[in-house]
Amino acid sequence: MSSEATEERVLDAVRARRELVNEALDEDVPMSEPERLYEATRYLLQAGGKRLRPTVTLLTAEALADVEPLSEEYRSFPALDGSDLDVMAAAASIEVIQSFTLIHDDIMDDDDLRRGVPAVHKEYDTETAILAGDTLYAKAFELMTQTGADPQDGLEAVRLLATTCTKICEGQAFDIEFENRTEVLPDEYLDMIELKTAVLYGAAASTAAVLMGADDETVEALYRYGIDSGCAFQIQDDVLDLTVPSEKLGKQRGSDLVENKETLITLHARQQGVDVDGLVTADTVDGVTEDAVDAAVGELNDAGSIDYARDKAQELTDRAKSHLEVLPDNEARSLLEDIADYLITRGY
Amino acid sequence: MSSEATEERVLDAVRARRELVNEALDEDVPMSEPERLYEATRYLLQAGGKRLRPTVTLLTAEALADVEPLSEEYRSFPALDGSDLDVMAAAASIEVIQSFTLIHDDIMDDDDLRRGVPAVHKEYDTETAILAGDTLYAKAFELMTQTGADPQDGLEAVRLLATTCTKICEGQAFDIEFENRTEVLPDEYLDMIELKTAVLYGAAASTAAVLMGADDETVEALYRYGIDSGCAFQIQDDVLDLTVPSEKLGKQRGSDLVENKETLITLHARQQGVDVDGLVTADTVDGVTEDAVDAAVGELNDAGSIDYARDKAQELTDRAKSHLEVLPDNEARSLLEDIADYLITRGY
Numbered sequence: 001m002s003s004e005a006t007e008e009r010v011l012d013a014v015r016a017r018r019e020l021v022n023e024a025l026d027e028d029v030p031m032s033e034p035e036r037l038y039e040a041t042r043y044l045l046q047a048g049g050k051r052l053r054p055t056v057t058l059l060t061a062e063a064l065a066d067v068e069p070l071s072e073e074y075r076s077f078p079a080l081d082g083s084d085l086d087v088m089a090a091a092a093s094i095e096v097i098q099s100f101t102l103i104h105d106d107i108m109d110d111d112d113l114r115r116g117v118p119a120v121h122k123e124y125d126t127e128t129a130i131l132a133g134d135t136l137y138a139k140a141f142e143l144m145t146q147t148g149a150d151p152q153d154g155l156e157a158v159r160l161l162a163t164t165c166t167k168i169c170e171g172q173a174f175d176i177e178f179e180n181r182t183e184v185l186p187d188e189y190l191d192m193i194e195l196k197t198a199v200l201y202g203a204a205a206s207t208a209a210v211l212m213g214a215d216d217e218t219v220e221a222l223y224r225y226g227i228d229s230g231c232a233f234q235i236q237d238d239v240l241d242l243t244v245p246s247e248k249l250g251k252q253r254g255s256d257l258v259e260n261k262e263t264l265i266t267l268h269a270r271q272q273g274v275d276v277d278g279l280v281t282a283d284t285v286d287g288v289t290e291d292a293v294d295a296a297v298g299e300l301n302d303a304g305s306i307d308y309a310r311d312k313a314q315e316l317t318d319r320a321k322s323h324l325e326v327l328p329d330n331e332a333r334s335l336l337e338d339i340a341d342y343l344i345t346r347g348y
Numbered sequence: 349m350s351s352e353a354t355e356e357r358v359l360d361a362v363r364a365r366r367e368l369v370n371e372a373l374d375e376d377v378p379m380s381e382p383e384r385l386y387e388a389t390r391y392l393l394q395a396g397g398k399r400l401r402p403t404v405t406l407l408t409a410e411a412l413a414d415v416e417p418l419s420e421e422y423r424s425f426p427a428l429d430g431s432d433l434d435v436m437a438a439a440a441s442i443e444v445i446q447s448f449t450l451i452h453d454d455i456m457d458d459d460d461l462r463r464g465v466p467a468v469h470k471e472y473d474t475e476t477a478i479l480a481g482d483t484l485y486a487k488a489f490e491l492m493t494q495t496g497a498d499p500q501d502g503l504e505a506v507r508l509l510a511t512t513c514t515k516i517c518e519g520q521a522f523d524i525e526f527e528n529r530t531e532v533l534p535d536e537y538l539d540m541i542e543l544k545t546a547v548l549y550g551a552a553a554s555t556a557a558v559l560m561g562a563d564d565e566t567v568e569a570l571y572r573y574g575i576d577s578g579c580a581f582q583i584q585d586d587v588l589d590l591t592v593p594s595e596k597l598g599k600q601r602g603s604d605l606v607e608n609k610e611t612l613i614t615l616h617a618r619q620q621g622v623d624v625d626g627l628v629t630a631d632t633v634d635g636v637t638e639d640a641v642d643a644a645v646g647e648l649n650d651a652g653s654i655d656y657a658r659d660k661a662q663e664l665t666d667r668a669k670s671h672l673e674v675l676p677d678n679e680a681r682s683l684l685e686d687i688a689d690y691l692i693t694r695g696y
Contacts, residue, residue, distance in 0.1 A: 037521035104482060108475040127456040127524060130478065131517050134452060137482070138513035141489055145507040151499035158506050159493040165486035169479050173385035176475055 003345035010342040013335050014055050016070060021051045021058075024074075024092045029139050040124045040132035041139075044099050047115040053098055053204040054091035056339060060222055061087045061208035063324075063332035079212040085149040087208050090157065093143035094204045097161065100136035101168055101200075103129050108172070137165070149211040157210045164203040171196025178262060186267045190231065190312075198230030205229075205336075221326040225336070228320035233343040235313040238263035239306060242297050252285045254293035259285070264312065269305040313344045351693035358690040361683045362403045364418060369399045369406075372422075372440045377487050388472045388480035389487075392447050395463040401446055401552040402439035404687060408570055409435045409556035411672075411680035427560040433497040435556050438505065441491035442552045445509065448484035449516055449548075451477050456520065485513075497559040505558045512551040519544025526610060534615045538579065538660075546578030553577075553684075569674040573684070576668035581691040583661040586611035587654060590645050600633045602641035607633070612660065617653040661692045 025045050032038045062069050065078050072078060074088035105111075106119035107129050113119060121129035144158050174192040178184045205226030209219045238256065242265065246253045256263055257280045266276045279296040282288035300306050320340045327333040373393050380386050410417050413426050420426060422436035453459075454467035455477050461467060469477035492506050522540040526532045553574030557567045586604065590613065594601045604611055605628045614624045627644040630636035648654050668688045675681040 032518075034518060034521045034525050036525065037518060104478055108478060128521070130452055130456060131521050133482075134485070135514060135517040137485055138510050138517065142507060142510035142514065145503050145510065151503045155493050155499045155502050155506070158503070159490060162486050162490035162493065166483060166490065169483040169486065170380075170382060170385060173382045173476070173479050177382050177384065 003341070006338045006341050007346060009335065010338050013059065013069070013338075014050055014052060017055045017058055018051045020074060020088065021054045021091060021095065024088045025095060028089065028092050028143055029096065029136070036124070036128060037131055037135065040120055040128045041135045043117075043120055043123060043132070044103060044114065045096070045136075047117050049095075049098075049115060051095060052339070053200060054088075054095045056201065056204045056226070056336065057091040057094055057208050058087065059332045059336050059339070060205055060327075061212065063327045063330055063336060064209055064212055064214055064218070066328040066330055067332075069332050069335065077212075079149065081150070081213055083150070085211055086147045087211065089143045089147045090207050090211055091204075093140045093161065094200065094207065096136050096140040096143065097165065097168075097203075098200060100133045100140065101172075103133040103136070105172060107133075108176070144207075147211050150213060153211050153213055157207050160203055160207060160210060164199050167195045167199045171199070183270075184262060184267055186264055186271065189262070189264055189267050193234040194227060194231055197234045198227045200226075201230030201233070202226035218326045221323040225320045225323040225340070228316045228323065229340040229343050232313040232316035232320065232340070235264050235309050235316070236344040236346075238265055239309050239313065242293075242300065242306060246290070252288060252293075253290070254280065254288060254296060255285050257293070257296055258282055258288050264309045265300055265305045268308045269300050269303045272303040272305065274299055274303045274305070317341060317344050351689070354686045354689050355694060357683065358686050361407065361417070361686075362398055362400060365403045365406055366399045368422060368436065369402045369439060369443065372436045373443060376437065376440050376491055377444065377484070384472070384476060385479055385483065388468055388476045389483045391465075391471060391480070392451055392462065392468055393444070393484075395465050397443075397446075397463060399443060400687070401548060402436075402443045404549065404552045404574065404684065405439040405442055405556050406435065407680045407684050407687075408553055408675075409560065411675045411678055411684060412557055412560055412562055412566070414676040414678055415680075417680050417683065425560075427497065429498070429561055431498070433559055434495045435559065437491045437495045438555045438559055439552075441488045441509065442548065442555065444484050444488040444491065445513065445516075445551075446548060448481045448488065449520075451481040451484070453520060455481075456524070492555075495559050498561060501559050501561055505555050508551055508555060508558060512547050515543045515547045519547070531618075532610060532615055534612055534619065537610070537612055537615050541582040542575060542579055545582045546575045548574075549578030549581070550574035566674045569671040573668045573671040573688070576664045576671065577688040577691050580661040580664035580668065580688070583612050583657050583664070584692040584694075586613055587657050587661065590641075590648065590654060594638070600636060600641075601638070602628065602636060602644060603633045605641070605644055606630055606636050612657045613648055613653045616656045617648050617651045620651040620653065622647060622651045622653070665689060665692050 029042055029045060058074060061077055075086045076084045077087040079085050102114060103120045106114055107121045107126055111119055112122050120132055141158065144161050145154060147154055171192055175196055178192065202223040206219050206223040209222050241256045242254055244253065270276050279299060280288060280292055282292060317340050321337045324333055324336055377390055377393060406422060409425055423434045424432045425435040427433050450462055451468045454462055455469045455474055459467055460470050468480055489506065489509065492509050493502060495502055519540055523544055526540065550571040554567050554571040557570050589604045590602055592601065618624050627647060628636060628640055630640060665688050669685045672681055672684055
């Protein structure tokens with residue numbers, strides 16, 4: 001299938017679930033007192049987002065149950081033993097964790113904008129943003145206990161969520177540490193993005209299987225699907241920053257280079273002897289020219305670094321899709337394959 | 349029993365369990381990578397603390413099981429149906445949550461010292477402190493899934509922990525909000541300290557009952573024991589700040605007044621028409637004299653505000669102890685009664 005057709009199918013699947021996910025988030029993280037805390041807690045959740053992770057959770061449930069997509073109520077969804085569970089609560093829980101990590105990351109990285117609106121610590125203040133993140137953290141765990149799944153499976157899903165959160169913290173800490181290190185190996189970088197970004201995709205992809213009572217092999221395969229496609233997504237992000245025209249990217253192409261952000265591409269290039277620090281001389285994103293970026297991209301191309309990253313993303317995507325073979329061959333599984341492809345073929 | 353004898357018995361009970369709790373914390377939150385993150389994560393846990401909350405958890409387990417204190421292994425403790433569970437994991441989980449809240453609170457309040465050592469965000473940095481708190485948060489939930497209790501009970505204990513964390517965030521947000529409000533009613537203050545401080549005592553006191561399969565009435569009574577004694581503890585803290593000599597307090601008596609910190613005492617006094625803001629004119633703790641504090645305390649005494657707080661703490665303590673009547677009459681229950689008394693009779 002062409003990448004445009006894949007993208008269209010994925011975006012349709014996401015759109016069809018987004019409203020349901022948004023309703024669930026609104027219900028499951030309701031306004032309460034103190035008002036300012038709850039406004040801040042709900043602020044980023046309401047600022048939008050594709051809801052890709054909860055969509056993955058819902059699709060894995062549909063693929064496993066082998067039902068027509070959108071044919072069953074997510075709040076009362078058939079587990080493998082015929083009992084009912086609220087798979088939407090699990091999907092919302094994952095999105096709530098994502099939101100908590102963004103709020104705390106934005107404080108740590110002192111980023112001003114998120115999803116086109118001021119970051120929570122800018123719109124409110126740092127104290128409120130720390131607390132809003134902490135509140136979402138608690139809500140996510142509360143939600144994960146409320147799926148009505150078999151208690152043993154419910155407890156296992158909570159444990160998966162907890163170990164996932166620990167790993168996300170480790171990944172963020174490595175990311176901060178790498179900024180102050182003189183040498184980072186490409187494999188260390190891959191380990192970091194697995195922790196920081198991919199494990200939450202892993203949890204999103206496997207939590208429904210855990211809750212529905214799937215066997216360990218199926219759970220593990222879906223977890224690996226999430227990990228591999230999550231890593232591919234992050235690597236592709238770095239490729240797109242160099243290869244997509246600025247107009248389409250919505251920001252200056254090559255901004256990672258100007259900001260001295262290490263990526264798999266620059267780490268590979270360093271190993272090839274490229275003077276990465278000298279690639280772009282501009283100090284600010286506004287001061288760089290398209291010609292300068294072209295020249296830098298040319299050098300990285302010559303070193304094989306962009307192809308290296310692109311190949312890595314493709315390899316991970318292929319592996320991600322192969323993990324889906326544990327699932328029945330159905331429409332939902334096919335959409336999950338499309339999502340893996342979409343993560344590395346999407347425009348920005 | 350005299351308050352000195354009660355204090356000695358409580359401190360003996362705490363000391364007898366502290367080493368076991370410390371070992372559990374060391375095992376359950378082990379060093380890992382990135383090293384700096386885990387050092388920061390373990391730093392406050394290792395800085396000491398009485399371990400009062402985990403002691404309460406362990407004592408409630410012993411009271412419920414009706415066993416001689418310290419006669420059963422906490423890692424393999426008899427539930428009410430005869431099966432085994434790791435009640436120490438639950439006790440450690442509560443202490444880990446306490447540690448996480450202290451780390452994040454110290455960032456929010458910009459406090460420099462905690463337990464006699466620099467706060468985590470001072471010893472490391474704010475980014476690391478946010479992440480260390482977030483890591484402890486995850487570890488606490490992981491621990492609560494690892495008690496080996498009946499899964500239904502395990503899931504209920506996780507839910508209790510999650511709703512407790514939400515309330516702690518709400519309490520901290522109210523505390524921050526109250527600092528900027530012109531009028532706070534005594535009842536609003538009591539609601540705030542229940543959320544900010546007492547609910548974690550409530551969780552500490554009831555989580556073993558949940559995990560051991562106690563009935564709802566018992567769980568609720570133990571929760572109320574924790575809430576009432578936790579509130580009494582916090583109110584007494586404010587009384588002690590005015591009534592214990594500076595040498596014994598380890599800081600200037602009346603420092604809350606100098607720092608314009610509202611307490612149940614000042615809020616009551618305001619209602620009685622006392623000019624609380626004019627009670628102490630010194631701007632800094634170093635600039636205040638004992639005579640000035642004496643005069644202020646005299647005014648608060650005349651308004652009945654100190655007695656009001658003291659009576660409230662005593663009333664809550666009596667109520668806390670009455671909730672323990674659901675437990676078998678044994679040595680562990682007697683120690684829990686002593687702890688409630690100790691919380692309002694302790695020196696500083």
